Amino acid sequence: MLANKKKADSWRKNLKLISHCPVCGRDYKSQAGKLFIKENDARFVHFTCHHCRSHFMAMVMVMPKGMSTVGMVTDLNLKDVQKLYKMSPLTIDETIEGYKIFNRPDFLKLL
Numbered sequence: 001m002l003a004n005k006k007k008a009d010s011w012r013k014n015l016k017l018i019s020h021c022p023v024c025g026r027d028y029k030s031q032a033g034k035l036f037i038k039e040n041d042a043r044f045v046h047f048t049c050h051h052c053r054s055h056f057m058a059m060v061m062v063m064p065k066g067m068s069t070v071g072m073v074t075d076l077n078l079k080d081v082q083k084l085y086k087m088s089p090l091t092i093d094e095t096i097e098g099y100k101i102f103n104r105p106d107f108l109k110l111l
């Protein structure tokens, strides 16, 4: 039982690697990281820096031979991430339509 508990929480060890803000370089406060999605062996964590207010998202994957972490700086706050995660991905047709709109000569007038 202890081994399972250890494995389930082992992703938290990887969070120690994400101890400082990649934008300003200052240490995150302990409450900066929020777990927002937990799926199978993946954990998605969102960080907000209390110093520069930047946001960072990380995916922590627990694999049989260790852990892997992928992260990126984002302009999405935690509420945005939680909302957008539930939405369906863009279709190819929507992407093409968006491309056409952005390239219209009068695009700036549409705003």
Ligand SMILES: [Zn+2]
Pocket (backbone or CB within 6 Å): 021, 022, 023, 024, 025, 026, 049, 050, 051, 052, 053, 054
């Ligand atoms: Zn920062």
